[in-house]
Amino acid sequence: MSEAALHHLPRVSLGRQALRWCFGAGAFAYVLYLLWLFDFDRVFTGLPKLWVIVRLMIDWTLFAEWDHAELIRSMAETVAMAFLGTAIATVVALPLGFMGARNIIPNTVFRFLTRRLFDGCRGLDQFIWALVFVRAVGLGPIAGILAIAVAETGILAKLFAEAIENIDTKQVDGIRSTGASRLAELRYGVVPQILPVMISQALYSIESNSREATILGLVGAGGIGLRLSERIQINAWDQVAYVIVLILITVASIDTVSKWLRMRLIGGRR
Numbered sequence: 001m002s003e004a005a006l007h008h009l010p011r012v013s014l015g016r017q018a019l020r021w022c023f024g025a026g027a028f029a030y031v032l033y034l035l036w037l038f039d040f041d042r043v044f045t046g047l048p049k050l051w052v053i054v055r056l057m058i059d060w061t062l063f064a065e066w067d068h069a070e071l072i073r074s075m076a077e078t079v080a081m082a083f084l085g086t087a088i089a090t091v092v093a094l095p096l097g098f099m100g101a102r103n104i105i106p107n108t109v110f111r112f113l114t115r116r117l118f119d120g121c122r123g124l125d126q127f128i129w130a131l132v133f134v135r136a137v138g139l140g141p142i143a144g145i146l147a148i149a150v151a152e153t154g155i156l157a158k159l160f161a162e163a164i165e166n167i168d169t170k171q172v173d174g175i176r177s178t179g180a181s182r183l184a185e186l187r188y189g190v191v192p193q194i195l196p197v198m199i200s201q202a203l204y205s206i207e208s209n210s211r212e213a214t215i216l217g218l219v220g221a222g223g224i225g226l227r228l229s230e231r232i233q234i235n236a237w238d239q240v241a242y243v244i245v246l247i248l249i250t251v252a253s254i255d256t257v258s259k260w261l262r263m264r265l266i267g268g269r270r
Contacts, residue, residue: 057241066239071227075246078223079254081141081216082209085148090202092153097160098186104164118161121154126209130216144221148209156201163197164190196266203258210254214247 098104100114129147137143172189180188217225224243231239 053237056235056237059238060242062238063242066242071224071239071243071246074217074222074224074227075250077141078213078217078225079210079250081144081213081221081223082148082206085145085213086152086202086205086209088145088149089152089156089205090198092149093156093160094198096153096157097164100157100161101164103167103169104186104190115158115161118154118158121150122152122158123154124151126151126212127215127219130219130221134220139220139222141222144213144216144223147216147221148213152205152209156205159201160194160198163194167193199265200262203262207251207254207258210251211247 096114096118100111100118102111105111105114126147129150130143133143133146137146167190171193172185175185175189213221213223214225214228217223217227218229220226224247228240228243231237231243
């Protein structure tokens, strides 16, 4: 290496180091700007109100007078919304997943358009879809089911397509060597490999959408979220705490059942 090259190396290193210091100083200055921009004094002034709300939430002296039947029915409605929305999404996402897989559909333009359809469905949050369907079909669980179905279709279709693209081609080649049809290749060569992934993703989606369905109720999509919103508006914080406990118990129960089903359906296959 020449003397000129050796003399040039420290300059490059010092230049990079100076660039890193400038980037770090800029990021630090931006954080300081954010701290100055937001009024954090409201956090400290609001703490006394928070403690008042907490004291009201743990006061369950009127527990026997609450409408437990209505709350439990609304919780069951929320679970039904999550289950039906996910079931519809799974059925629709299965053929879409095949149409979006590179090793199934070689046509680049068709596959590109199909993938963009996935992005369009999952690009908007379920909350936004719920607002759209509430205006379209009115208040109630139907809007929540449609919101979950549309958003989850895009997510599951993308996951199914990626699972199909990552299959072991040896099993498909073996079936093809027997002279089987293309449909038979998909049925016996592809589906058995992606079925555990599909089951796992569908079960997880039901668990996740049970929580999302609670939020959808806040915009009028029915379920326990609507009851939660009503009680927050009238400052019934004791019942708000009860609804939160119901949601936590339901989500934990669904998680337990989902884990058991995964062990039975997928663990048994393995």
